[in-house]
Structure formats: C-alpha cells, structure tokens
Amino acid sequence: MINSNLLALLEQNALLFDSSIHGLYHWQTVERNGLYLAKFTGADVKVVSYFAYFHDCMRENEHDDPKHGARGSQYAKEHKQLLDLTDEQLAMLCHACSGHTYGRQSACATVSTCWDADRLDLGRVGIVPDSRYLFSDEAKRIADEQDFEILISYEETI
Ligand SMILES: [Fe+2]
Numbered sequence: 001m002i003n004s005n006l007l008a009l010l011e012q013n014a015l016l017f018d019s020s021i022h023g024l025y026h027w028q029t030v031e032r033n034g035l036y037l038a039k040f041t042g043a044d045v046k047v048v049s050y051f052a053y054f055h056d057c058m059r060e061n062e063h064d065d066p067k068h069g070a071r072g073s074q075y076a077k078e079h080k081q082l083l084d085l086t087d088e089q090l091a092m093l094c095h096a097c098s099g100h101t102y103g104r105q106s107a108c109a110t111v112s113t114c115w116d117a118d119r120l121d122l123g124r125v126g127i128v129p130d131s132r133y134l135f136s137d138e139a140k141r142i143a144d145e146q147d148f149e150i151l152i153s154y155e156e157t158i
Helices: 004-013 022-041 045-054 067-077 087-099 109-119 137-145 150-155
Strands: none
Touching: 004 045, 022 045, 022 067, 022 109, 022 137, 022 150, 045 067, 045 109, 067 087, 087 109
C-alpha cells in the first residue's frame, strides 16, 4: 500500500490514471496479486507494491507503447526520495518496471513475482494468462486451473 502523497502525485502525472485497463484499478489488482504470490515466492513485498503503482504509470496510450516500462522505471528513480526503499530495493523495482512487458526470465524472485502479478491480470483485456509466460509455481497453477477466485478471495484479507 503506497502512501497518500505518492498516490496524489501519480494522479497528477499518470495520463491513464482513471483507465480501467492501465490505471489505478489495474495497479491495485496487480498489488493484490503480487502480495498473494509473495507468500509463496518470498518476494520483497515493498518492491512488489511499488511495482504495481509504477509499472504502467508512464503509459501514453492503451495500445502500443513499448518504452512505457523504461519510463516508469525512470519516474520511480526521479521520485526515490518519496519511496521507502534501499538502493538495492530501488534497483529491483527499476528492473521489474523496465522489463515487465518483454521479460522472459529473471533470477530474482521479487522481479519475477512482479511480472507474474501483472500477467495474472490479463483477463481484464480478454487474454487468458498462459502458464508458459509465468514464473512461480503458484502463478502457473492459478493459470492452469483457472483459479482466479483465490486472488479475489485474498483481496478480502488485505
Ligand atoms: Fe500492467
């Protein structure tokens, strides 16, 4: 959960803040997915939460914007004084943001948990998440068994 100052800044700066596809609603869903998966992967939950709010915040459109991840990473760096992160955590956050669209592999459990959390929300645009593009066992299980209900019920506990 990010603080209200940061949320207000994102509301000012994110063009698609109100979008149901790439805006706040999606970010909150990615955070929920990531916090759930972190129980299985041991991911750093602070990085997972910040990733959720930064990874798409610099999108300029809903469609073709291949550099948006890199811009999100840059934006996070520019506002690092507002983030409760060490340099090492900030580096993970930036790697997770810049690689989230095309990332195929990461040795870092936190980075791959971030990517899984985002990809498990593909149902919002009519794409069924495919376990071949997911990393953790639990994310793959959710996709293979179509068990998205477990993420929804987790929401009630956070
Ligand atoms: Fe996303």
